[in-house]
Amino acid sequence: MIDxxxxxxxxxxxxxxxxxxxxxxxxxxxxxxVAADVGVNIATLHYYFPSKEALIRAVIGYAVGRFQATMPGAGSAVDQLRAHLRAIAELLRADPRLWAVMSELVLRAPRDTSLADIFRQTDGYWHRTLAELIQRCIDAGAVAPDLDASGTARLLIVAIKGMSLPALAGDPSDIADQVFTQFERLLGLDELH
Amino acid sequence: MIDxxxxxxxxxxxxxxxxxxxxxxxxxxxxxxVAADVGVNIATLHYYFPSKEALIRAVIGYAVGRFQATMPGAGSAVDQLRAHLRAIAELLRADPRLWAVMSELVLRAPRDTSLADIFRQTDGYWHRTLAELIQRCIDAGAVAPDLDASGTARLLIVAIKGMSLPALAGDPSDIADQVFTQFERLLGLDELH
Amino acid sequence: MIDxxxxxxxxxxxxxxxxxxxxxxxxxxxxxxVAADVGVNIATLHYYFPSKEALIRAVIGYAVGRFQATMPGAGSAVDQLRAHLRAIAELLRADPRLWAVMSELVLRAPRDTSLADIFRQTDGYWHRTLAELIQRCIDAGAVAPDLDASGTARLLIVAIKGMSLPALAGDPSDIADQVFTQFERLLGLDELH
Amino acid sequence: MIDxxxxxxxxxxxxxxxxxxxxxxxxxxxxxxVAADVGVNIATLHYYFPSKEALIRAVIGYAVGRFQATMPGAGSAVDQLRAHLRAIAELLRADPRLWAVMSELVLRAPRDTSLADIFRQTDGYWHRTLAELIQRCIDAGAVAPDLDASGTARLLIVAIKGMSLPALAGDPSDIADQVFTQFERLLGLDELH
DNA sequence: AATGAATGAGAGTTCATTCAT
DNA sequence: AATGAATGAACTCTCATTCAT
Incomplete structure (x- = not known):
């Protein structure tokens, strides 16, 4: 029990x-x-985390966890796809810091085996889930039948990743709007957000 | 003249x-x-670059320069668009390090005013050029007429940026192929690469 | 009474x-x-010992006490001398850790006044006791009459101290055997151990 | 060439x-x-020695080197033995710090493989050399014929080691005198020093 | 009697930078 | 044009100690 x-x-x-x-x-x-931000002594930080690396691991767990929460849940394929893209859009708006951290993590991954493993898994799962969802939408007649599910999933993913990078020209939320509108058009879905 | x-x-x-x-x-x-890689003393590095920051500026100039070389040149709109996307695909294949460095630069930009200025300019120019090119393709009847030029340009840009991040799941060049194929389909252009 | x-x-x-x-x-x-070895919290250690120094004092008392127990007791001079040397030989064999600790203490003594006092006392007493014992053996005709009691006592003491240092070449117990055999020969006593 | x-x-x-x-x-x-004693910045110390450990290695080399210089050189067996013991006595008088350092090293050896190797080698060589020298003295009729060369060498070595420990009761040089006098008597040699 | 949480002081080490040569 | 030597500032991490509970 926590006091x-x-x-x-x-x-x-x-x-x-x-x-x-x-x-x-x-x-x-x-x-x-970090210790100063919390208002504790640096030794206190090391009381909770044996090393800087351990602290970073905890941050990774926290960030990846938040991101994974946007993964599709239950419902029809169309609903799931919509919900997922909306959740991403929402997250992009609500916590820009998450994307900054995720980008930092992605860049760090090539030099950090355990981080690379996490991304390999997460990205792989993301792509498979998205491709399957799109395929089911096609089968259900909800999106254009000539669409390549895997390729489209790929495009969505890289575009979302690209959007997560700090945008320097133009308003980030305008950019997001434009891109999500393109997603709709590409998928032939209406009312994505 | 250089000896x-x-x-x-x-x-x-x-x-x-x-x-x-x-x-x-x-x-x-x-x-x-860096000095050791070149085989010179650390003091020699400071002879050429007064500070680490100055060295970084030079790297930025070098990287941004290489990237800008892929910007569309002369020819018909369709040719230019094709050439640009091909050049990007080619660069992605030929020098993965450039993308790694560009990604690092993008992440650094929010904390580096002068770098942010560069990206603001480059990204703005890139978007305008691409949007204009796409519009001209539409006007020329070469791509789907119901396409939003600005939004499509935005999507292309974020997708290319997303692709430039280290890919951890799947083969990078497969991913690039898939994404460029989607570009074709989206634009209604054949033979992009 | 202890529970x-x-x-x-x-x-x-x-x-x-x-x-x-x-x-x-x-x-x-x-x-x-130390606390972890005992399975208690570090704060518990400080409950029993106000400082690390206090803990060290207790260890010193324990080690010196064990060593002093080898000091000659009752009996004839020859018996006492024999018993003492045997006790030392036995202690050397039985608890090598005691010697390791004693050596550490000896090295620490020059920087630790109270420890220096202890050794000054112990060593002085050891030398006086041994010299007197040897003299009584000489008087009793049990050892060579031309022996210098004080000098011989000194040699025994430094040799025992030297033996207590970690032996790195050769088997420690072989070395002890050789040295104690030399003691016998030097004193003209048989059957020391 | 050194400036x-x-x-x-x-x-x-x-x-x-x-x-x-x-x-x-x-x-x-x-x-x-250490840096302050020399009057340089701590970073300067690390310029010469990558780590504290490296500095310690250098000190070990220096100390062991000085000690090894007392090893017997040329001459008749009796002369060599005399010279060696005199050199040790002299070193003991001239540089008490060397003995303090050597004692520290001996205590450290069990936890330091490379140091243990050094002592294993040095001690082994010391014992072999001394035993051989004593044997040759016996063969030459210069010392008592009933002496056990190896055992006597052992006794000399442990006694010298014991003397090298900080002496807390009595004047160190008096102790050394007494012990070296005992060596003479033991070996049956006159005028050792 | 015992502990989890917290700390101040200080440890070894790193790194961009400087300067006399 | 180039360097070896030197440094100040800052870094992560350690450890004996304290204190409220």
Whole structure:
């Protein structure tokens, strides 16, 4: 049982590290800053996380977890696809920091085996799920029959990834709107969002 | 005029830094490593570049320059669009390191005003050029008339950006093939590559 | 009176610290390790010993006490001398850790006044006792009459100390055998062990 | 060619570390102190020695080298034995710090494989050399014929080691005198020093 | 009697940068 | 044009110690 009067230091440290990575990148992540953000001594950070690396792992778990929550759940294929794309759009709007962190993680993955494993799994699952969903939409006659399910899934994924990168020209939410509108058109679905 | 017998230290240092960023990221960029890669003393690096930041600027110039070379040149709209997408596909295949560096730069941009300026300009120019090109293709009847030029340009750009991120699930060139095939289908163009 | 159902935490902590010093030296003595060895929290250690220094004092008392138990007791001079040397030989065989700890203590003594006092006293007493014993053996005609009691006592002491240092070439017990055989020969006593 | 105007920083750092170990032991060795003793920045120490461990290796080499210089050289067996014991006595008088450092090293050896190797070799060589020398003295009729060369060598070695430990009761040089006098008597040699 | 949580001080190490040569 | 030597500042991490419970 958690004593609610006691602050959740562990969680606070992960949140602080997450925020630091979002704004300063891994390049600018300093354990002292994280500890200071939470208002604890640097030794306290090491009380909860044996090393900076361990703290980073916790941040990875947190970020990947949030992302995976957008994965399709129950319902008809069309509903699931719609729900998934809407959830992504919503997440993009609601927590831009998540995308900043995810981008940092993606760039880090080639040098971090365990992170690469996570992405390999997540990305693979994402693509399979999306392709299957699109195929079921085609079978159900809800989207254009001449569509290549796998290729379309791929395009959606890379476009979403590309959108998650910091947008420097134009308003990010305008860009997202434009892109999601293109998704609709591509899939032949109406009212995506 | 450059004396060809004398090694181009400056260029070699930029190339070494570029390679280091591609493999280790900004996070892992060490001036000592760069100097060692070229086989010169660390002080020599500072003779050519007053600071690490200056070296990074040079790398940025180099990378952005290479990227800008893929921008559409002369010819009919359809030819230009085809040529541009082909050039991107070719670059993606030929120098994966450029994409790694570009991704690193994109992530760094929010914390680096001058880099942000560069991307704002480049991305803006890229989008305008692409949108205009697509519009001209539409006007010429070469692509589907119901296409939104600006939105399609946006989708192409984010998808290309997304593709430039390290791909961890699936073969990168397969992914590129799938995505470029989707581009064709989307634009209604044949023989993109 | 000690409640036997309750574990002797104090004693266990001293024993654990003693073992740690024997294997890792003072250099490698960590209070956390000692507490962990006993299976208690680090704060519990500080409940019994206000400081690391206090714990070390207790270990010193324990080690010196064990060593002093080998000091000659009752009996004829020859018997006492024999008994003493045998006890040392036995201790050397039975508890090599004691010697490791004693060596660590000796090296620490120059920087630790109170420890230096202990050794000054112990060593002085040891030398006086041994010299007197040897003299009484000489007087009793049991050992060579031309022996210098004080000098011989000194040699025995330094040799025993030298033997207590970690032996790296040769088997420690072989070395001890050789040295004790030399003692016999030197003193003209038979059957020392 | 060494520029004599330039200070030998490497050597100075080794000397300072040597002195620190002699007075404070490994337990009290701090790289910052060593650097401060030499009057350089801590980073300078790391310029010459990649790690504290590397600095310690250099000190070991220095100390062991000085000790090995006392190993018997040329001459008749009796002369060599005399010279060796005199050299040890002299070293004991001249540089007490060497013995302090050697003692620290001996205690460290069980936890340091490479150091243990050094001592295994040095001690083994020392014992073989001494035993052989004593045997040759016996053969030459210079020392008592009933002496066990190996055992006597062992006794000499452990006694010298014991003497090298900090003496806390009595004047160190008096102790050395007494012990060397006992060596003479034991070997039946006159005028050892 | 015992603990989980927290800390201050300080450890070794790294790195971009400088400067005399 | 190039370097070896040196440094200040900052980094992650450790450890004995404290304190509320």
């Amino acid at each position: 609610e009067r006691r602050p959740d230091r562990r969680g606070a440290l992960v949140a602080a590290a997450y925020a630091r990575i979002a704004t300063a990148g891994f390049e600018g992540l300093r354990t002292r800053d | 060809e017998r004398r090694p181009d230290r400056r260029g070699a240092l930029v190339a070494a830094a570029y390679a280091r960023i591609a493999t280790a990221g900004f996070e892992g960029l060490r001036t000592r490593d | 036997e159902r309750r574990p002797d935490r104090r004693g266990a902590l001293v024993a654990a610290a003693y073992a740690r010093i024997a294997t890792a030296g003072f250099e490698g003595l960590r209070t956390r390790d | 004599e105007r330039r200070p030998d920083r490497r050597g100075a750092l080794v000397a300072a570390a040597y002195a620190r170990i002699a007075t404070a032991g490994f337990e009290g060795l701090r790289t910052r102190d």
